[in-house]
Amino acid sequence: MQSSARDYKPLSGKVAVVTGASCGIGAAISRQLAAAGAKVAMAARRENLLKEIQDEISKEGGGALAVKCDVTNRAEVKELIQHTESTLGPVDILVNNAGIWVIRCMKNLHEEEWDQQVDVNIKGVLNCIGAVISGMCERKSGHIVNMSSEYGMKPAVGFAVYTGSKFFVEGMSRTLRQEVCKDGVRVTCIQPGDVETPGLATTLTTMDDEQCKQLYTYPFPYPVLEPEVIAQAVLYAVTAPDHVAVNEILVQPREGPL
Numbered sequence: 001m002q003s004s005a006r007d008y009k010p011l012s013g014k015v016a017v018v019t020g021a022s023c024g025i026g027a028a029i030s031r032q033l034a035a036a037g038a039k040v041a042m043a044a045r046r047e048n049l050l051k052e053i054q055d056e057i058s059k060e061g062g063g064a065l066a067v068k069c070d071v072t073n074r075a076e077v078k079e080l081i082q083h084t085e086s087t088l089g090p091v092d093i094l095v096n097n098a099g100i101w102v103i104r105c106m107k108n109l110h111e112e113e114w115d116q117q118v119d120v121n122i123k124g125v126l127n128c129i130g131a132v133i134s135g136m137c138e139r140k141s142g143h144i145v146n147m148s149s150e151y152g153m154k155p156a157v158g159f160a161v162y163t164g165s166k167f168f169v170e171g172m173s174r175t176l177r178q179e180v181c182k183d184g185v186r187v188t189c190i191q192p193g194d195v196e197t198p199g200l201a202t203t204l205t206t207m208d209d210e211q212c213k214q215l216y217t218y219p220f221p222y223p224v225l226e227p228e229v230i231a232q233a234v235l236y237a238v239t240a241p242d243h244v245a246v247n248e249i250l251v252q253p254r255e256g257p258l
């Protein structure tokens with residue numbers, strides 16, 4: 001291969017923000033966007049983990065910025081975007097990846113867990129979109145990638161509030177897409193099935209709900225997805241030609257279809 005083709009970076013000159021970038025899927029997305037040439041602002045609460053990934057990306061010759069940010073805090077999200085834009089430039093790509101879940105049936109009331117999932121998975125996504133959407137529309141260019149789930153399309157015992165939050169992400173994204181498509185802005189939902197991440201391992205190994213324990217085993221009886229597979233899906237969507245909208249990508253383990 002000629003060196004010019006080998007060195008081609010499809011996201012060169014682009015600025016991306018990835019939330020929930022300190023581990024799991026968000027870390028993989030940050031690495032792949034940076035490898036594709038984007039300058040990536042990585043947001044999460046655990047700054048030490050973000051800094052480690054930032055160093056790793058820098059050593060590979062990429063550009064990354066670690067920003068401590070809790071997506072449930074609207075003021076912090078606005079600061080995240082302001083800091084990114086003053087340091088790296090206007091945001092071209094927002095990846096709303098931060099998300100949490102608790103595996104517990106609703107009848108075993110833990111209302112504070114419901115609030116936490118709504119705060120991160122719904123309000124956190126809205127906070128981030130709110131901080132970038134008008135700028136994208138003014139610039140007539142932008143891409144919002146929302147991390148949904150296969151559970152944004154089907155029920156799952158023990159995941160009621162989580163599935164509700166991902167159904168919200170799906171519905172909101174469809175309408176937002178219609179509102180901003182003529183402003184040059186694209187909205188993509190990624191719908192992963194089970195992905196091997198710290199979040200998945202922790203929630204499945206610590207769940208104490210008896211009904212759920214009968215249903216879910218860990219490790220899985222078949223190979224699940226690596227975070228890099230989901231990062232590739234994001235990369236595919238954000239590198240499509242400008243007039244092409246990759247609106248949804250459902251990626252599941254072969255043995256775990258809908």
Ligand SMILES: NC(=O)C1=CN([C@@H]2O[C@H](COP(=O)(O)OP(=O)(O)OC[C@H]3O[C@@H](n4cnc5c(N)ncnc54)[C@H](OP(=O)(O)O)[C@@H]3O)[C@@H](O)[C@H]2O)C=CC1
Pocket residue numbers: 019020021022023024025026043044045046047069070071072097098099100120124147148149150191192193194195196197198199200
């Ligand atoms: N793993 C899976 O099987 C699947 C995951 N998904 C979705 O993918 C996304 C990532 O999941 P996954 O990588 O597995 O999860 P992990 O639990 O492994 O990672 C979650 C990430 O979100 C961050 N985060 C959590 N709360 C906040 C907050 N309040 N503010 C900012 N960042 C936050 C965490 O960082 P920190 O703690 O440092 O803040 C961490 O970086 C989620 O939206 C999830 O719903 C969808 C389908 C399947």
Ligand SMILES: CC(=O)[C@H](N)C(=O)O
Pocket residue numbers: 101148149150151192193194195200
């Ligand atoms: C969080 C999960 O456990 C999950 N499999 C999903 O979102 O699809």
